[in-house]
Amino acid sequence: MNSFSFCSSMKYSFKIASVWGIPIELHITFILLMVAVAILSYPTFYLFALILFLFVFVVLHEMAHTFVARHYNIKVRKIVLYPIGGVSEIEEIPENPSIEWRLAISGPATSLLIGAVLYAASLFITIAVAPTTISASLTTAGSLILDLATLNLLLGGFNLIPAFPMDGGRVFRAILAERMKFTDATKYAAYIGRLFGIAMVVFGIIFYGYFLLIVVGLFVYIGATEEAEQTIVSTTLARVRVSDVTCAEIGSVTPENTLAEAMEVMFKFRYHDAIVEKDGIYQGLVVWDELVKVKPEQRSQLTISQMPLRKISVFQGESVLEAQKIMVSQKIAVMPVVERDNPEKVTCVLTTEGLAAAYDRAKNLR
Template sequence: MNYTVLRVWGIPIRLNISLFVFLPILAWLIGSGEQLAAYATLINSMTPATVEAAQLTDADRWIIGTAAAIGLFASVTLHELGHAWAAMRYDIEVESITLWILGGLASLTEMPKEWNREFWIAVAGPVTSLLVGAVCLAALFVVPESATLVVFALGLLAVMNVVLAIFNMLPAFPMDGGRVLRAVLARNRSYVSATRTAARAGIAFAIVFIFLGVVVAFSPVLVLVALFIYIGATTESRTVVIAELLSGFSVSDLVSQSETVPADATAETILARLLSARRTNLAVVDKSGTVVGAITASALRDIRPAEYETTTVGEIATTDLPRIDGETSAFDALQELRSGRSEAVLVERDGVPIGLVSQEDFTAVLNFRRDTVAF
């Protein structure tokens, strides 16, 4: 569940509910004795300020931890706004920026396949984090050393932003460094091949992180990051391959392959057709041949076998299916089908249904393309 808290350049900034749970934990982790002692050493080595973690009270630690936790996610927001700014420079719309337990995510309406565009959009985030870190570091040269809490908070944000930039530039897809790797590889090879290589690098990093988080030093957060990278890498690789396989197809191209059944046919007849066609759904047409819905295997399961001979398809057909224009690309149609709860969608041309398309139709086309196309 996400909550929109503000808009920047018209982009909604949303907070995921997981963030509300994680922020207090992060504040405690940052404010703990060992963590602050380590940060104090870094701050003292980078700036003229001298801070001592041992002199802080418990209240001071909570204040510093809370300020740093909130400041970190503010920094993540700026990081994502860096991506958004670069994307908008290429006229790519940014749908939203969402902050959650593992950071932030700028959702773009499309990811550019031009290597140079993806490169600059990817590096814009880490560059922004480095700039934010530099500003915090510079502030330490003017803030009085007596303002211990402020010095600690600014020092933490300086360190965190530098770490944020470095960590995001690891060549582990789908992180920024993985996208940079794909962009560089895409200069001399296909987009699909570059994605596969970047995804493999991401999976390798995920395995290393899981090993470190479980075997070397127990760290649930590192394990979560590893799972995020693994899922993101495999999902992106699969999505890019599917998009390439469906490239050049509109959803109406799939309709011609689908069968239709008359609304006055009996359930018994349709059961046999579903079995012979090895499908779980078929388009239903009225007497004029117009598609009016779909008959599914699940609908047949809802009636008793004794009623198969007396029940017509029209009586149990699903007629409130989602509708999609036939000119829609096959890939976009597949994404819409997967995001909904329906087993199929009605395809329209000029507002008139022309056929039914289900997951099975996409599977058949993808299998055929996979056997005939080499990447």
Template sequence: MRWSWRIGRLGGVDIFIHATFFLLLAWVALEHWAAARSGAAVFEGVAFILAIFGCVLLHELGHATAARRYGIPTRDITLYPIGGVARLERMPDDPLEELWVAAAGPLVNVAIAAGLYVVLVVLNQWTPLEQMGVARGAFLARLLVVNVFLVLFNLIPAFPMDGGRMLRAVLAMRVEYVRATQVAASIGQGIALLFGLAGLLVFNNPMLIFIALFVWIGAAQEASMTQMKAALGGIPARRAMITEYRALAPGDSLSRALEYILAGSQTDFPVVGPTGLEGILTRSDLLAAVARSGPQTPVVDVMQREFETVEPTEMLEVAFGRLEQCACRTLPVVHDGQLLGLITSENVGEFLMIQSALETGVVGRPPRLRGLDAS
């Protein structure tokens, strides 16, 4: 992942840390140094941040563990300065399963807070709240308070927080899934508006305004993504795949790919050999190789040999999900090792526009376009 480094693997899930996380650590270290001029204070401040993100990591592993119970693998977990993100292969189709997956993260923080409370009581180290601050009070007591905050914050019924997904799951038990998402997104945007007004007019707090923007954008994205997946459901990949495209041979030079890019709009190229599809040459890999080794470099030396594919009978929703998960631009449509076509995010978008035009157009549709209708 770009700007992220793999730091380990827990429970079968790769753990990444984003580069900006180190900026947070540096800022915390500088703040504690400026306040106390003490290496011990800096160490404690950085250790406290690391402990917080240890709890965040356990929160995300809670989601991953619950998802695994329902047969859904987690691709990876990435830690950012604003929190963590567990990338599931997909969300559960059953609303009750989605409810448990969403609730698993906050439940982990509840368990951590309860465990810390028992330890503090046994050690008699509890610090009264009025005597507690960001850098004041017992280490474990402050960590307990942070976990309580994580529970409360994540239970806000707004996307992209867990509370928004829990609300959607509860609504989906009674109404259709897309409608449940729209209602949950609207509630979330209403909460975002309240946060924004409170931050701007009442508390003069930039953080509340930031949270409001974060929630508003997250709600809008979740609603649009759910609508798109619903529109793609039940449509096989073969109906939307690109069938007119350029392919390369393993022995071709990169200069041929450059010619194809200049002659048309295709950016990624399947590499087809005697046995069928052997690789994918992406535009980014192409340009990097040309700058490094020159245009006469063979395609076989640059192409990606590991790549995602989709069967022509698999649904477009599945294909779109794979495009998202692999962070790639092109998905080959393959059957028995033979390349039949290509799926790109652009042609999926164009397919949806055509579908929308057909559904809102006149009753008499041209027969040759009937195959694009999902109904």
């Protein structure tokens, strides 16, 4: 699987390794599962070994996604392992069908390939080696490899089900997006994804042995709903210009102001960041996080000119989506808006409230 951000709010995961600078994390539910399996599979630990190996292959599946993402300069935030599989959290899902299907199919293709190789290896062990040596440990190894082959084939095959946002669903959306608008393709793919999600839950309830499908089904249902919403809103936000959004006025400070004075202005206008201007010329933003790092007793001595300033601004003609991305990545609540022919002069600011209003409008536009 690979996901946009619908899991990023879940915090309970622990980093175990990193590959190409991308952290690989274990979700707490995965750790609990491993403990439970270890206890249940005592004294042979066969099941424990099986699941442990399987998750090495799940990591390889995710790394295939990451490898392709890197090839297209798409940032992968992290890889998280859940009991139901791995998730590569991707910064931005490409709105380019030819990239998306390659990115999505790389994981299942890797799993299927590993499955085929392991299957061949297990055949080799059971047919060519085992009868001559009749070693018990080799037989166990042979059946472990055969089980892993089957699981990898299942992992690859299952992920190819066109249930957006699973891999197969992304391939499906990419195919649709070749023929229609990206937002429409997402809408249809998410609709099919939700149907699959419901079907999986129902199947898991009826057939007790497949209870994990209930979890996967919910995951697919919620994931499809959230990602479709996000995609549609951000595609619409991309069409709204900064100049279409009501701009707020906030107080500015000068480089000569003390930090204490600047904080007063911030309090008064209820914003966590302040615009620094010198003779009406924009100098940059001073952010609350930097100010509170300074000891309270020093705040009336130090001036704004001694603080690090971030020279961030957007043009009026820029899309709200672009402004929002910068605000999120820079963790700022206000975005100075400047005119293209006079980038030194801040005409107004885009605030988080302004963004929220634009968001609501964008939603109604579709």
